[in-house]
Amino acid sequence: MSKLVEVDTKTFVRFWLVIAALFIVLALIWRARGGLLIVGLSIFLAIALRPLVARVQKGFKGKLSKGAAAGLTVGAVVLAFGVFFATVGPMLVTETVKFFSTASESLETHSGLDGLDSLGQRFGIENLSGEIVATVKSFSAELVSNLSSSVISSVSALANFLTGLILTIVLTILCLVQGPEIANSFWKKIDGRNGKTGVVVRRITMKIADVIAKYVGGQAVVALIDGIVVGVATFILSLIFGFSSGLAFPMAMIAGLFILIPMFGAIIAIVLISMMIFFQSPVAGLVFVVFYAIYLQVENNVISPKIQANSLELPSLVVLMAVTIGMYMFGLAGAIISIPVAGIVKVLIDEYPAIKALEQ
Numbered sequence: 001m002s003k004l005v006e007v008d009t010k011t012f013v014r015f016w017l018v019i020a021a022l023f024i025v026l027a028l029i030w031r032a033r034g035g036l037l038i039v040g041l042s043i044f045l046a047i048a049l050r051p052l053v054a055r056v057q058k059g060f061k062g063k064l065s066k067g068a069a070a071g072l073t074v075g076a077v078v079l080a081f082g083v084f085f086a087t088v089g090p091m092l093v094t095e096t097v098k099f100f101s102t103a104s105e106s107l108e109t110h111s112g113l114d115g116l117d118s119l120g121q122r123f124g125i126e127n128l129s130g131e132i133v134a135t136v137k138s139f140s141a142e143l144v145s146n147l148s149s150s151v152i153s154s155v156s157a158l159a160n161f162l163t164g165l166i167l168t169i170v171l172t173i174l175c176l177v178q179g180p181e182i183a184n185s186f187w188k189k190i191d192g193r194n195g196k197t198g199v200v201v202r203r204i205t206m207k208i209a210d211v212i213a214k215y216v217g218g219q220a221v222v223a224l225i226d227g228i229v230v231g232v233a234t235f236i237l238s239l240i241f242g243f244s245s246g247l248a249f250p251m252a253m254i255a256g257l258f259i260l261i262p263m264f265g266a267i268i269a270i271v272l273i274s275m276m277i278f279f280q281s282p283v284a285g286l287v288f289v290v291f292y293a294i295y296l297q298v299e300n301n302v303i304s305p306k307i308q309a310n311s312l313e314l315p316s317l318v319v320l321m322a323v324t325i326g327m328y329m330f331g332l333a334g335a336i337i338s339i340p341v342a343g344i345v346k347v348l349i350d351e352y353p354a355i356k357a358l359e360q
Contacts, residue, residue: 046175227256243280
């Protein structure tokens, strides 16, 4: 049996005003997504770099102000990434262009293509090797020509990137310097209004911030170990197979940077590094692929879980289980956030008695 529900005009207007306000807020958030991303990234970096800034101040025995220590720390991080891209970027572009520029000539002189003609004739293709060489030559010429045009067309994108980078650097430094004061002022107001609740919430928030900082620190240690292993392996291969040992440093930097990306980072690193070594010596490239694939198994199952377990005070089994669940539930994003989420869950479990006490 249907019932007639009467709604007064005032309630009706309020309902649609709330809906309209919600859409307006969502639209504004969407338009400001770039700025919100920069602000969020700056806060995350400030939390992650806070222990390092404290160590820098301690290293200078208190003679360095917090602002100077923050600027020095952030500047060192930016410089490290700048050295990476300045060292590795041109080499990757040069070797890639060199490879595709000479690919067609290499195919023409390769004796293995002679047997393709007889295979092609079975399928009605008279000159299969010639077709392959022509296709590779056309693709290589198009790729090389597109590289220069892509550089020109990406000037605007580069300018936007630099603007965002500068804003992120400045905001990160300001968050490191002024963030604790703003947070303390906020927590004092919360403590005054809510008493015991404010104290518990503040303690939990600080522990969660420590989890993020320790996770980033642990990942940095894993990346450093990975870079050292790859650098040493590349240097040894250069001595055995007779190519330039100068590749060891940039290869180590590539491995250390990309290993920070869960799942796909290791794949990108092994492809790039093995290709660069393969250009110098095909056998050395294959040897590196086998070596690095074995090392990654040790790193992913032993080294990384052990370091993260020690930094977050979590059992290695829990860390490995968190990564596995996060990876299969949410893919790349789940793999990235799985370990800090596990640390946050541990904080909430440890603080559960205090949270439960607030309800009484």
